[in-house]
Amino acid sequence: MAFAKAFVAKLLRDFSSRESARRVLDRAFETSLKVVKELLEEYSNPDLRGDHNETEAIQRLNLHKAMTNARHLLWLIERMIELRMADKAVKDWSDQASFTADLQRTFRDDAWRNIVPGLPALVLRCTLKLANAVTSGSILAARQVRMKLVKDWLPVLIVCKDKIPAMLPSHPSPYRELEETFLRIISTLPMLDAQELLQQCLSFSTRNVEDCPHLVSAFKTWFRRANRSPQAENLY
Template identity: 60%
Template sequence: MQSAKKKQRVSSSSRLAALAERFPSPAIEHRSGSSRVEFVEYDIDGKSKRVSNNPLIFNDPAIADVVLFLHAYTTDANELELDASTEVFLHARVLEQCKYFATVLSERWQESRQYSEGPNHEKRIHINMTVPGSRVVASYLLVLQLLYGKDFQGVITDVSTALSCLPVAAEWLYDECITACVQYLEAVPWTEDEEKRVLEVVTSLQLRESAQLLARITPINTRAVHDMLVKLVLDGAFASSLKSVKDSVEEYSSPNVRGRHDEIEALQRVSLHTASLNSKHLLWLVERMIELRVADNAVTEWSEQVLFTANLLRVFNDDAWRTIAPSLPALVLRCTFKLVSAVAAGSMIASCQVRKKLVEYWLPVLLVSRDTPSPTASSLKLQALHQELEDVFLRIISTLPLGDAQLLLPQCLSFATRSVEDCPHLMGAFNLWFRRASRDEGNGAGCEEEGL
């Protein structure tokens, strides 16, 4: 049996201090003076954020009833050597959100527990845990903080963080964290190195939640709460503005009048002017909703615009918009760009079906707009917008199952407007698809087959 040298190289306090610097815990102040006791949580700048009746704070030795010891070992000359031992002060009722700790802290294991004496002579339960060599203690500490703060959207903001938290959450059977990590990984693009890590980590864990995530790599068949008032007001304004733009575009495409040609043309001019004016308001709303992180419904609504996009194709195939409303294509595509960019960046988690339809319905609008460039001085800005949308659409396609990507990628061939060397984004997208498809010769599962 391998021996263990008890040599602590890194102190627990230094590890916790480093983590606290990256993800600081909110300060909590006790307030009294009334019939009830309140605990006020503060932001880093000292402004109060919300009132809570829960006084439990991460790594607070004053009222902790559990001490978790995280032991990290290294292998040296066929012997295990203790590299670090980190001591964390926790609370049983917080830890019990994880099925693993709920079992460890249950009465059936009471006789085998180790204790120490805390403040006021209260007993503290000791839990010893070994950190595998493939993981770092910081990942365990971060998941522990998520148990206290529940700020999944604020913490899991990149692939590396999600992949480091996921194995720990799986080990502890922390379902909420597992779901948050998997949903983030499923919705954002990956680099080639990140894809290798996703394949390695996710397949080794064999999580039931990862079926749709793996469908994008191998062919298989298988949010934070927002302020309700702001959400309702913005959603209502967005729906109203979108309806105004849609109605105006539809009126131009199919004028519901009978009369002389000049009368119909005059009404169509009014319709285009109205559509352009309301599109400016709509763009402003989209930008505000994304800033406030309340654009989830807007993204879903934008993905359902079959008739709207069909009417836009008719408008952009005519020449009238060039002189009547030359800014209309840029305004509509800018709304699209803002929404799909937020989805591609992972700041809004959209389902596979929503991501697929965003590309399926809005890619043709981009293509028609590219083929009918604006004659105004702003045409260079419109060209830049077209290129940005090309990149984002290709990134979203990279998040879809192979079968769906196979249907959408050929529609992007017109992105190659010059030579192959001048279109690395298109070449990269096709190379990515062929690399994934060659991993397994089976047929890829689509969003509809997954029941999303």
């Protein structure tokens, strides 16, 4: 797989037509995403009518396949961002209500822990890469896309909060990084949308307010914006 990835990366760098390269990447992204979605849908909605052991084996296989294909998806996302060809990917990723619902059902059940313990972090990294590209400006995402990206994926982030092992301060978890990135995106949304999403972000808080400066800052930003004139807010 490593040799194949290196070959594809070189091919894309040397491709004379950016539009052709974009089509290749978009198609590969759609295919990988479709596979992961189907596997997670099957896992989160199993057919329990057959033999229990057989069903359990199929469930384990589905998770392993989902993990493998999610790695491919992350690699594709990274290449697309490097080549500034991830516009369609972030739009597609932002419109995944059914997929994120399946992920929430999957992660609420701890069965995955002994099978694919790295799956939540991997999914969050895919989301984080795209969200960071949006906040950095390398992907120009419309207001609706930004809102949907947070709205669809924020519940997954919240469910994952207690599922990812704590890391050293020098190695921040994708969970905390994605919190900060989502809050930055929320600050670019219209007031009512930002208010709705910020309420859901209250789960980021801890007993010690000093542990969540990103959340405090986001609310301060919202209150400052609330004091602006309606005309100024229309610019968002």
